[in-house]
Amino acid sequence: MNENEILSALYQTVVNRRDNPKEGSYTCYLLDKGIDKILKKVGEECSETIIAAKNGDNSETVYEIADLIYHLTVMMVQQNIPLEDVLAELDKRSEKTGNLKKFHTVDKNS
Numbered sequence: 001m002n003e004n005e006i007l008s009a010l011y012q013t014v015v016n017r018r019d020n021p022k023e024g025s026y027t028c029y030l031l032d033k034g035i036d037k038i039l040k041k042v043g044e045e046c047s048e049t050i051i052a053a054k055n056g057d058n059s060e061t062v063y064e065i066a067d068l069i070y071h072l073t074v075m076m077v078q079q080n081i082p083l084e085d086v087l088a089e090l091d092k093r094s095e096k097t098g099n100l101k102k103f104h105t106v107d108k109n110s
């Protein structure tokens with residue numbers, strides 16, 4: 001699969017699982033459990049990503065980032081957030097450079 005298509009294919013798979021539940025699907029299990037379970041998993045995978053990065057273990061970090069992206073995708077579908085909205089927001093930001101001042105005006109020492 002083309003690298004640029006991977007995120008949208010994952011998103012579409014999750015939408016398909018929501019619309020056509022499949023036995024044995026982990027995605028269906030999460031969607032069935034609901035938002036609290038999904039957010040708990042997002043938090044867990046986020047923490048595991050942080051720990052892997054802190055340990056300097058890049059292959060473990062890559063694995064945890066993939067877990068995090070998957071669980072964020074399930075969250076987006078559950079919340080009816082189109083992938084295009086996130087991509088559009090990133091694209092909008094890419095038009096602007098030199099953002100340091102705007103984001104760091106409060107504490108000059110941090």
Ligand SMILES: N=c1c2ncn([C@@H]3O[C@H](COP(=O)(O)OP(=O)(O)OP(=O)(O)O)[C@@H](O)[C@H]3O)c2ncn1[C@@H]1O[C@H](COP(=O)(O)O)[C@@H](O)[C@H]1O
Nearest residue numbers: 010013014017022024025026027028041044066067070071
């Ligand atoms: N990318 C993923 C993906 N990443 C992680 N996982 C699953 O996420 C789960 C997380 O594991 P954990 O050990 O943290 O959790 P657990 O103890 O198994 O379960 P709980 O804590 O959630 O109860 C594992 O079962 C992984 O297999 C994923 N499951 C599915 N996908 C994608 O979703 C598609 C559809 O999968 P199904 O919905 O299972 O058909 C797959 O082809 C993939 O593209």
